[in-house]
Amino acid sequence: MTDVLAPARLGPVRLRNRIIKAATFEGATPDALVTDRLIEFHRRPARGGVGMTTVAYCAVSPDGRTDRHQIWMRDEAVPGLRRLTDAVHAEGAAVSAQIGHAGPVANAASNRLPALAPGRFPNPLGMRMTRAATVDDLSRVVRAHASAARLAIESGFDAVEIHFGHNYLVSSFLSPKLNRRKDSYGGSLANRARLALEIARAVRDAVGDRIAVTAKLNMDDGVPGGFWLDESVQVAQWLEAEGAVDALELTAGSSLLNPMYLFTGDAPLREFAAAFPPPMSWGIRASGGAFLKSYPFQEAYLLDRARQFRAALDLPLILLGGITRLETMELAMAEGFAFVAMARALLREPDLPSRLRSGARSLCVHCNKCMPTIYRGTRCVLT
Numbered sequence: 001m002t003d004v005l006a007p008a009r010l011g012p013v014r015l016r017n018r019i020i021k022a023a024t025f026e027g028a029t030p031d032a033l034v035t036d037r038l039i040e041f042h043r044r045p046a047r048g049g050v051g052m053t054t055v056a057y058c059a060v061s062p063d064g065r066t067d068r069h070q071i072w073m074r075d076e077a078v079p080g081l082r083r084l085t086d087a088v089h090a091e092g093a094a095v096s097a098q099i100g101h102a103g104p105v106a107n108a109a110s111n112r113l114p115a116l117a118p119g120r121f122p123n124p125l126g127m128r129m130t131r132a133a134t135v136d137d138l139s140r141v142v143r144a145h146a147s148a149a150r151l152a153i154e155s156g157f158d159a160v161e162i163h164f165g166h167n168y169l170v171s172s173f174l175s176p177k178l179n180r181r182k183d184s185y186g187g188s189l190a191n192r193a194r195l196a197l198e199i200a201r202a203v204r205d206a207v208g209d210r211i212a213v214t215a216k217l218n219m220d221d222g223v224p225g226g227f228w229l230d231e232s233v234q235v236a237q238w239l240e241a242e243g244a245v246d247a248l249e250l251t252a253g254s255s256l257l258n259p260m261y262l263f264t265g266d267a268p269l270r271e272f273a274a275a276f277p278p279p280m281s282w283g284i285r286a287s288g289g290a291f292l293k294s295y296p297f298q299e300a301y302l303l304d305r306a307r308q309f310r311a312a313l314d315l316p317l318i319l320l321g322g323i324t325r326l327e328t329m330e331l332a333m334a335e336g337f338a339f340v341a342m343a344r345a346l347l348r349e350p351d352l353p354s355r356l357r358s359g360a361r362s363l364c365v366h367c368n369k370c371m372p373t374i375y376r377g378t379r380c381v382l383t
């Protein structure tokens with residue numbers, strides 16, 4: 001059986017094992033540039049034994065950030081990113097840059113730029129209306145992904161992960177609920193998936209086989225009328241046919257409409273509301289139960305859905321979602337997944353991978369109180 005702790009190939013890159021640190025926005029880039037704190041954030045899981053860590057989030061343009069404190073890929077960011085990738089490599093791990101455009105999840109007020117979306121609708125984070133993207137906007141976004149991927153190579157990254165999930169821009173185009181366009185980017189699934197495929201192709205053309213390309217794709221949005229498995233499997237098959245990605249990481253949920261669906265576990269309503277100034281905090285508290293719905297946590301809670309992709313594709317797949325134990329990783333390997341990705345368990349214990357073989361158990365309790373810390377420096381509140 002495939003050993004999750006043995007070296008593996010991800011496209012052109014060799015990883016020392018099959019455990020990937022999933023993207024968790026670090027809240028460590030106040031000037032939208034790399035800081036020592038961001039480097040330390042990634043050095044820890046690298047030293048702790050992951051095969052690859054993922055820097056989140058590297059927006060492809062200033063309006064593609066969820067807020068103005070996030071890095072966007074530009075020449076000025078390269079020297080800092082180079083220091084970061086050197087630090088991770090020195091620990092023996094590889095490093096991926098999550099690139100993407102936040103679309104309707106962008107905070108327009110913070111960015112001082114409109115949030116792009118398939119159409120015009122309220123953007124709760126910036127308390128503004130989104131701007132319906134024109135075809136020219138979309139071409140600019142496609143080119144920006146290619147350029148971000150080229151900068152990732154220049155910065156020493158081993159991979160880029162394109163964000164196709166969580167109702168960020170591409171995921172909002174995939175959603176039949178959010179995308180009501182009448183042009184060639186709306187309507188049929190082929191039209192709603194056009195942006196995803198154009199971006200994947202542009203990124204692959206830009207990087208060739210110099211680095212690995214992965215995409216983090218929503219299997220479902222967790223929203224009535226949203227993007228659902230049957231459509232997502234088809235999009236994954238189109239991505240496979242394009243040969244544009246070396247692996248797919250399977251996720252779920254909507255940062256815009258149902259954030260807890262991403263995570264499962266407790267909904268940290270009080271802590272989340274406290275992360276915002278009034279009147280946002282009052283609004284969150286008032287509508288909290290509806291916005292921050294809690295779902296019971298289960299080990300490998302995305303596995304049932306991910307199996308449908310495993311059955312329909314040859315492409316290497318990365319299983320994500322509530323993976324905390326070596327047995328679960330072994331199960332994922334036995335079921336044909338090529339990698340596993342972990343987020344919260346590695347915030348709790350960045351060195352967990354190095355202790356798995358000796359029987360270590362994760363101390364993460366899925367309280368999700370790490371989630372609202374993204375505004376002040378992402379961390380596990382229990383450490």
Ligand SMILES: Cc1cc2nc3c(=O)[nH]c(=O)nc-3n(C[C@H](O)[C@H](O)[C@H](O)COP(=O)(O)O)c2cc1C
Pocket residue numbers: 022023024025056057098163165216251262263320321322323341342343344345370371372374378
């Ligand atoms: C604090 C925090 C920040 C996150 N930030 C991102 C992000 O920037 N991009 C992303 O795609 N997912 C983000 N996620 C989601 C994780 O990558 C992952 O999909 C989710 O936590 C489920 O994995 P887990 O059960 O191993 O935690 C974040 C999760 C947490 C807890």
